[in-house]
Amino acid sequence: MAHLTRWGIMATGGIAKTFVLDLLKDPKTRDAADVAHQVVAVASSSSKDRAAQFLTDVGIPGSCAAYASYEELVADPNVDVVYIATPHSHHYQNAMLALEAGKNILCEKAFTVNVAQAKILCETARKKNLFLMEAVWTRYFPLSIQVRELIQQGAIGEVFRVLADTSFGDDPETKWGLESRMVNLDLAGGCLLDLGIYSLTWIFQTLYHTLPRDQRKPPTVTSQVTPYHLTGSDESTTVLLGFPTSTPNNGPHVKQSHGVALTSMRVGNDPDEKGTSGPPIRIQGDKGEIQVFGLPFQPTRYRIIPKKGLGEVRDAEFSFPANGRGMYWEADEVARCLRDGKLESEGMPWEESLVIMEVMDEVRRQGGLKYPESIESTQYPLQL
Structure with a gap:
């Protein structure tokens, strides 16, 4: 029997739409009969109407909640894992919100703004026994x-x-x-x-x-x-x-x-x-x-x-089954990791995400590229 993963979608931009459309593709078309996906909740930070419009635009079948805040999304008991599709400037705050609420996470890349933030996310996930993965979709093609x-x-x-x-x-x-x-x-x-x-x-x-x-x-x-x-x-x-x-x-x-x-x-x-x-x-x-x-x-x-x-x-x-974009392969990986009780994916382990963040930190240091203190901060919670 296929393992069902219930998704909550944080944000309603273009990347979220692409991801959800891939989630709705039949896994059997890509020889993934062991997993299944269901979108049970979508949240917009601006309004419930925007979240509801996203449901209509994407055509999510069945019952799916539309929320006007990310706090409501992570509090939904039906959500197994949260897909974070916000700008990377906000990933740390958004991911901490989900982790503190006890939710597993697939977070868009870049993982965070700096390695200090990424380390705290990994430490928090480990402490809370939660799955966490940077959504580097290309690696799962x-x-x-x-x-x-x-x-x-x-x-x-x-x-x-x-x-x-x-x-x-x-x-x-x-x-x-x-x-x-x-x-x-x-x-x-x-x-x-x-x-x-x-x-x-x-x-x-x-x-x-x-x-x-x-x-x-x-x-x-x-x-x-x-x-x-x-x-x-x-x-x-x-x-x-x-x-x-x-x-x-x-x-x-x-x-x-x-x-x-x-x-x-x-x-x-x-x-x-x-x-x-x-x-x-x-x-x-x-x-x-x-x-x-x-x-x-x-x-x-x-x-x-x-x-x-x-x-x-x-x-x-290589082709993309069911005319997808290729994001379903990383979603399948998340589902299998959750099924098997893993906290991280062997295809994109925490240690590797941290080393890549360290490289980007050093590139920015050498180039004098700094972001505002608020989005570089490791303070949580912090209103951005």
Whole structure:
């Protein structure tokens, strides 16, 4: 019998809509007959009418509560897990609210604004025996899982370098108003936390996560940050990571592997939006290369290019069952973890989320990028 997980949705923006629409897809269409999902409550911080309109817009079947506050949502006894879809500036306060109410959590990325906040969330979840996971949906794609397995199997030898670019090529002056979450410092705006997290995701899941947990070591960090002249958020950030290991064997003669994470608002990794510029992700080993194509957060295919004389080029393409977006795979992971009594997912463990937050903290320190004290604070509760 399928394990049913009952979801409460915190916020009613675009990402919440995408997530819920995926939740409503039949799990059997993606060979996930062991789990089932039900949306039982939705909350808007602005009004009950907005939450009710969300129910109508998305077409949630059956009985689903609409709330005018997050406090009401986390108090609902029918909710097993809360999906936090608010701006990352508010994740710490929102997640603490849910944890204090005894709720399990799937929290959108970036996990928090800084590592100090993330550590408190993990400590609180552990103390209260609650499940907590950063919603890095890309990691649960079958494509991502296969790429990690190929690396661990030695398909391209020992991996020494990964390049990952998540850049949109927009004109921020005309595309975004000053209040947009993309550029507003009060919402932890900028490309690092919003887009760069995906570049870091590819570097970490290939150079860090592919090693046994006892061999994973945090990287050194060198970076450059270009501030957006109208708000001071970052419009372009480049990060060079030096890992004191390689993968998958971490041999005795290997000194280091490199990850290059790129993100920008003003230039794009796919300017004509036809893939002409090539793969945004390149994973390079001493016996070949894996290239990943499509949007870095929603890739659709990969290519293995063996070193000359070691085999033929192979391509693998992936579809999204039931015309979904791919967020259902992370929801299925949450359901299985809850079913099995786990507090964290092996695919995105707390320790790894914390190391990535530490990297972003260091990038901001090097670039002089600071957010308002209120959203950097670890004080709870704090009205934002």
